[in-house]
Amino acid sequence: MALLRKAPRWLLGAGLLLAFDLAGRSLVAAFALPVPGPVLGMLLLLLALMLYGRVPRGLAEVAEQVLRLLVLIFLPATVGIYFLRDLSGGDWLALITAMVIGTLVSFTLTALLLNRLIQRAASRQRENTRGE
């Protein structure tokens, strides 16, 4: 019985996700935007939720399940790396070094910068409130 009551709510949530995905794709296709459709769909849904003021319960529940299965949904794209064979040896070395070292370097620098910026913004806010 509980399932029967939940089903319409879930269907509505899933329908909303699909509708915004399609809306994003259609807009991208119609105006030849360089942004990918689902990303635009996500921004549109965010905007709609901000205007609506809260997240509908069914949508929140469906999204939670989908996000829990995100690894599974991205699995086909992930498995692709084991099938990369059409590269020369030197290219492989350059590629893997660039991916590993490059990612770690940019990761560290981004985090350090962001940490510094957020701390500075927080301390400035504190000074402002003290000043008032």
Next chain:
Amino acid sequence: MGSEWQRWLDQLQQVAGDFLQPLSGAHPLVVLPLNILGFWIGLKIYRRVGSPLLHPVVGGSLLVFAGLVLLGVDFAGYQRGSGLLYLLLGPAVVALAIPLKQNLSVVRKVGWPLMLGLLVGAVLAPLVAVVIALLLGGSKTVLIALTTKSVTTPVALALAQEMHGIQSLAAGVVAFTGIVGAVCGPSLLRRMHITDERVVGFTMGVNAHAIGTVRALEISALCGAFSALAMGLCGALTALVLPLLVTP
């Protein structure tokens, strides 16, 4: 909206059609359970061992790959068999708007530091990688594939097409980058005594896109929200700027 709706229906019909094909190694009824089994066992192992090196993204994909080799299925067949999961890719990206909305007030508080961090991170991630590859004498194919390494897969695939790069290479580079970021990132930051979940999440999203976001969601909803925000913005920014810089 008509034509995209039509295309989605066509895709759905094709996936349904694949189910009616005669049974083979690449049949959806073989490939989908293989995916689910790989994911599920990968998750179990990860929970038991607890090492980020065995994150389901790594363990699960290795298990699936092993299964494909045993069954003698090639990548094209596997992709076809996984059609149902590809259909869910778009809605899954859209679903990232929900943690974003739920944490919006926290995000707003640190608006402009985030924008600056995004700008620097989005430029830095491909730049550092391309410079390293250039120093090691990587070919143009490799360099182009690296420019989209830190954006989420659907964005990278669209960009690779636009720049005449190799799509499977771009997808592979994206996945590998995401794994490196998701596996090493959190412990790296902990070692540097950066524990602010907002910083961890945003850095994960900028550098390790969706796979980083999956990992960030495991840390906390707040961390995941910042990661989803960073991933969306970084994807949009890269998608807008990169085609202007890299002319085919």
